[in-house]
Amino acid sequence: MKYRPTTRTFRKLSQLLFLILFFVLFRKTDYSGSDTLPYAVNLFFRWDPLVAATVTLAARKVILLLLPSLFVILLTVVMGRVFCGWVCPMGTLLDLLDKGIHPPGNPSVRLRKMKYLVLIVLLVSSLFSLQLIGFLDPFSLLVRGAAFSIDPMFNWLTTGFFDTIYSHAPAFADRVTEPVYSVLKNGLLPFRQSFYFLSTLSLMILIAIGAMEKLGKRFWCRNLCPLGALLALFSRWSFFRRIPTASCRNCPQCAPNCRMNAFDPDNGKLHHEECNLCMDCVDDCLNQSPRFAFTRRNNHVPVDLGRRAFVGSALAGMALPVAAKVGAISRVPHPLLLRPPGVKNETDFLSLCVRCGECMKACIENALQPCFFESGYQGMFSPRLVPRLGYCEFNCTLCGQVCPTGAIPKLLLPAKQKAIIGIAVFDVNRCLPYANGIPCMVCEEHCPTSKKAILFRDKTVMNRKGEELVVKQPYVVEELCIGCGICENKCPLPGASAIRVLTASKGTSGYSDGYG
Amino acid sequence: MVQEISCGGDEMDRRDFLRQVAKWTAGTLLASPIFNITPELLAAERPFPRVAIGTGNEITTLVERVLAPLGGMKTFVNPGNRVVVKPNIGWDRSPEQAADTHPEVVKAVVALALAAGAKEVLVFDNTCNEERRCYHQSGIKPALAGMKNVRCDYIDKRKFVPVDISKGKSIHNWLFYRDALEADCYINVPIAKHHSLARLTIGLKNIMGVIGGHRGEIHQNIGQNLADLNTVIRPALTIVDATRILLRNGPQGGSLRDVKVLNTILASADIVAADAVATTLFGLNPTDIPATRAAAAMGLGEMNLARIEQIRV
Numbered sequence: 001m002k003y004r005p006t007t008r009t010f011r012k013l014s015q016l017l018f019l020i021l022f023f024v025l026f027r028k029t030d031y032s033g034s035d036t037l038p039y040a041v042n043l044f045f046r047w048d049p050l051v052a053a054t055v056t057l058a059a060r061k062v063i064l065l066l067l068p069s070l071f072v073i074l075l076t077v078v079m080g081r082v083f084c085g086w087v088c089p090m091g092t093l094l095d096l097l098d099k100g101i102h103p104p105g106n107p108s109v110r111l112r113k114m115k116y117l118v119l120i121v122l123l124v125s126s127l128f129s130l131q132l133i134g135f136l137d138p139f140s141l142l143v144r145g146a147a148f149s150i151d152p153m154f155n156w157l158t159t160g161f162f163d164t165i166y167s168h169a170p171a172f173a174d175r176v177t178e179p180v181y182s183v184l185k186n187g188l189l190p191f192r193q194s195f196y197f198l199s200t201l202s203l204m205i206l207i208a209i210g211a212m213e214k215l216g217k218r219f220w221c222r223n224l225c226p227l228g229a230l231l232a233l234f235s236r237w238s239f240f241r242r243i244p245t246a247s248c249r250n251c252p253q254c255a256p257n258c259r260m261n262a263f264d265p266d267n268g269k270l271h272h273e274e275c276n277l278c279m280d281c282v283d284d285c286l287n288q289s290p291r292f293a294f295t296r297r298n299n300h301v302p303v304d305l306g307r308r309a310f311v312g313s314a315l316a317g318m319a320l321p322v323a324a325k326v327g328a329i330s331r332v333p334h335p336l337l338l339r340p341p342g343v344k345n346e347t348d349f350l351s352l353c354v355r356c357g358e359c360m361k362a363c364i365e366n367a368l369q370p371c372f373f374e375s376g377y378q379g380m381f382s383p384r385l386v387p388r389l390g391y392c393e394f395n396c397t398l399c400g401q402v403c404p405t406g407a408i409p410k411l412l413l414p415a416k417q418k419a420i421i422g423i424a425v426f427d428v429n430r431c432l433p434y435a436n437g438i439p440c441m442v443c444e445e446h447c448p449t450s451k452k453a454i455l456f457r458d459k460t461v462m463n464r465k466g467e468e469l470v471v472k473q474p475y476v477v478e479e480l481c482i483g484c485g486i487c488e489n490k491c492p493l494p495g496a497s498a499i500r501v502l503t504a505s506k507g508t509s510g511y512s513d514g515y516g
Numbered sequence: 517m518v519q520e521i522s523c524g525g526d527e528m529d530r531r532d533f534l535r536q537v538a539k540w541t542a543g544t545l546l547a548s549p550i551f552n553i554t555p556e557l558l559a560a561e562r563p564f565p566r567v568a569i570g571t572g573n574e575i576t577t578l579v580e581r582v583l584a585p586l587g588g589m590k591t592f593v594n595p596g597n598r599v600v601v602k603p604n605i606g607w608d609r610s611p612e613q614a615a616d617t618h619p620e621v622v623k624a625v626v627a628l629a630l631a632a633g634a635k636e637v638l639v640f641d642n643t644c645n646e647e648r649r650c651y652h653q654s655g656i657k658p659a660l661a662g663m664k665n666v667r668c669d670y671i672d673k674r675k676f677v678p679v680d681i682s683k684g685k686s687i688h689n690w691l692f693y694r695d696a697l698e699a700d701c702y703i704n705v706p707i708a709k710h711h712s713l714a715r716l717t718i719g720l721k722n723i724m725g726v727i728g729g730h731r732g733e734i735h736q737n738i739g740q741n742l743a744d745l746n747t748v749i750r751p752a753l754t755i756v757d758a759t760r761i762l763l764r765n766g767p768q769g770g771s772l773r774d775v776k777v778l779n780t781i782l783a784s785a786d787i788v789a790a791d792a793v794a795t796t797l798f799g800l801n802p803t804d805i806p807a808t809r810a811a812a813a814m815g816l817g818e819m820n821l822a823r824i825e826q827i828r829v
Binding site: 033034166365393395438439444446490 | 737
């Protein structure tokens with residue numbers, strides 16, 4: 001028998017290539033020296049049918065950016081869940097993890113239907129404009145985990161190692177390590193150390209998904225992943241299928257080893273919608289040599305969710321949006337909840353935002369941060385500007401460019417420079433020229449609008465020694481302030497800034513006149 | 517008029533100087549070095565207050581022309597020198613917006629330094645906006661791309677070292693950038709522009725780009741603080757880019773209405789004299805500028821226009 005690469009080899013190659021693509025796009029989600037990003041770095045979200053489905057339902061409009069998802073649907077309709085087995089980086093990472101974890105064989109199939117119930121909750125609640133996909137979409141979880149914790153941790157450890165050598169080891173060590181460091185900096189490492197809220201939580205979610213592998217191979221994919229559930233629905237019509245359509249009686253090979261546990265434990269029939277075409281059963285067969293081929297043969301085994309479970313999850317999908325609507329958070333918005341530039345309406349924003357983390361990864365000042373409970377649980381992981389950490393760079397439009405759903409509108413620079421994020425307000429009890437009679441103008445100096453939104457008045461004040469002197473006291477010109485937050489960011493006072501950006505003005509996403 | 521620019525010491529002997537340098541170098545080898553630059557070392561250089569001013573459309577030749585009365589670049593750069601060219605790259609603005617030094621001025625200065633035999637030329641600035649945006653948008657990084665022995669790297673935070681400012685009246689210790697401290701020849705290439713607190717920002721203020729720490733605090737006594745910082749790094753040469761100046765809404769501007777095109781470049785070995793003469797381009801007196809006053813009072817240079825030799829080229 002002459003050597004041939006097994007079918008599995010192609011699958012593994014494909015998985016590797018898409019995993020690499022995922023990380024290349026992740027790394028390229030950054031400023032590159034030109035104002036526009038040359039690649040579709042958000043590709044994984046744009047071809048995600050779950051994103052397309054929930055966003056279309058929640059926003060009640062067709063978003064052209066998400067058209068590539070039709071391609072994935074088409075692929076699934078023809079080939080089945082090949083996306084799960086050959087493309088999805090989450091699945092690939094779980095497969096890699098299995099090499100160390102050694103999951104038990106023959107896990108329970110009872111939990112399988114859970115993913116459909118999850119999908120129903122997500123779809124129904126998005127129909128009522130509550131977008132919960134960020135908690136469960138595999139790419140959102142993966143990008144956020146990578147962006148908020150894994151990548152910053154990787155950079156922290158690597159630079160920490162080289163910095164220690166740089167500052168403590170003798171000079172000859174530098175000559176070895178510094179060139180290595182600069183090569184790493186030019187390719188593998190992020191440009192700078194970034195910091196994120198919810199870094200631990202984002203990591204824990206990934207760890208939890210990984211730990212579930214201890215319960216069975218691809219536990220997440222089989223039982224929980226709503227994208228997997230959606231693709232499973234479309235794969236019902238697919239005609240690229242395994243022949244034969246059942247495992248052989250008394251053969252211990254494919255059924256117990258199937259990573260998707262797709263064979264029915266009672267009659268050995270293949271649940272076709274569970275199969276992710278990993279090709280293991282093709283390569284490992286002991287006698288009959290199954291194959292995958294285009295066939296009209298129907299081996300459909302109905303998915304029985306149970307009527308109660310179906311109705312229950314649909315009701316839950318309806319109840320959740322209403323519960324969110326009557327939450328007080330919608331009446332009294334958080335005064336510091338600043339949304340990215342161009343976001344006008346909080347409700348629309350939250351129904352479009354899929355919490356993919358792309359904007360927060362791309363933000364060159366590390367200013368966009370994931371929300372915790374500032375806009376309720378339903379806003380968790382959505383982006384907000386935290387000016388004391390970083391400000392919105394006046395000439396930058398990256399967040400709008402990487403947003404896969406248009407939740408942050410893609411604005412041209414002149415429009416973005418007029419987009420109001422909030423309004424700066426002085427704390428005159430702390431601001432040096434007011435409180436202490438000390439001259440300071442750092443906020444005014446940095447104010448980027450060409451007619452500055454921070455101006456001075458000369459004022460005779462008394463300093464702490466009781467001497468009278470004239471200082472320039474800054475004030476905000478409300479019509480010109482766009483709330484970019486550079487003033488708050490650069491204020492030289494320790495701790496809290498003496499100028500803060502608030503959502504107090506009309507036209508900002510956090511503005512509400514529903515109280516008082 | 518005698519050329520007194522290049523020759524240094526009158527008070528300090530060679531041994532003393534070497535001892536200072538040895539201490540200074542030893543400092544760089546420690547994990548957290550303290551640089552101690554004594555007043556004697558500083559007093560060693562008091563350049564002649566001669567300012568060359570030139571006007572012209574062709575920036576490259578203009579730079580060369582204004583350096584000619586000072587003896588050309590070779591007066592300042594010796595073969596094998598490690599040269600720092602310090603432009604203002606502080607803001608994410610395009611060249612015509614007059615917030616950063618013109619890229620062609622930077623490129624011309626770098627080229628002249630290389631031609632004078634510089635082993636390596638370092639160009640950097642501690643920016644106010646995001647550094648990659650500033651380096652690119654200012655046109656400076658693209659302009660230097662492909663030039664051999666030129667490094668236009670972003671600031672490496674590890675290279676900030678605490679320096680004792682023994683001559684300082686207002687600040688006595690601050691973080692300085694090591695590459696700037698260690699340069700064989702430091703060329704200051706500021707742009708002249710309006711600044712709401714310092715009135716103008718020219719050569720003396722440009723030192724803000726080689727210091728670290730909480731730079732905002734400098735503004736609380738800006739004139740004296742800038743003079744103090746300038747006792748640590750004394751540029752061999754200051755070349756003021758006034759090809760276009762920013763009249764209002766400085767230091768970052770943003771509107772072309774605030775920009776005035778002058779096609780002028782000034783050069784001097786005396787940073788205070790350079791600032792003083794550049795001030796007149798704005799219709800102001802050198803005494804109007806707190807930093808110029810403080811620096812002159814500390815003996816860092818000449819601000820009296822009557823005592824400055826101005827050469828038009």
